[in-house]
Amino acid sequence: MRGRAGLLFDLRGALQIQAANAALVIVAGLSSVSWSGIPRGDRTAWSVVDWRPESARESWQAVVGFVPDAELTVLGTGAAFYVGNIPGGDAPPPDYLTASDDELRAGSPLWSSTVDLVAAMFTEQDLAGNG
Template sequence: MVHIEDLFTGAADATTAAPIDWDPLREHDALLEVGLLDCRVCPLTGRSGLLLDMRTALQYRTGNAALLVVRGMRSFRWRETPPNTELFNFSVGSSSPTATAEAWRIDLGLFIDGELSIEGKSADFYLLNADALPDAPPNYSGRGLDEVRHALPWWDSECTVLEWSSTDGI
């Protein structure tokens, strides 16, 4: 078992996991209805990470969490219309990965009104089973992060890597 944080930093090796069937690093709209929980940007290492709640995903029947790591980050762009609540579940309405010889990029359209775009040299995607989570995401209405945090996969969550993919070799 590993911590999600260790996958982000590269301290854990998940290359022995099975290859992913529906690959969001290559397939358009593979991340439909996935919940975006948190984003990390580490300028020191040139990495960004997206922590995802997979319990509402349309394309995946296994895994309750996922991590998308972009290495050699070139850009990170976030735009949203701020919601009127303390917590708001941004869910993915579209996902569009593109690859060239020089870079990999993903553009996410987020429900209700948000956009996220990340570009870097390469990316890894880990489909995870985070320990001790309920079957459904928490109700965010009128609650703070400290009230729902126990029901979410988080950076310190212990997990098992079920499947993975990488853009290395594209």
């Protein structure tokens, strides 16, 4: 695998990032993706409880821990981290057990969402390069 991966996060309820309601992490020079987790029922809301990025000379890795029990590891040459606000993203999330698919999408970050960018951060091997 050599390419890019995008990780889209809903930041409602995030304790560490309160200035925005959505985040996008783009991993450049993608070389590995690993997921371990078992869904609980038809829908599972995977809540991030652990974020461990590591940057080395020519690589970048993030290990993301979720509740319920799950872990995602991505490895690449660098990453960009964007945070911003999507319209309707400040409303409380719907009940994942009873809401319809349309209700879940409303106010949640989607790949097609418009966003007002609040901040952007890049690794030394950022996406502006050849990653």
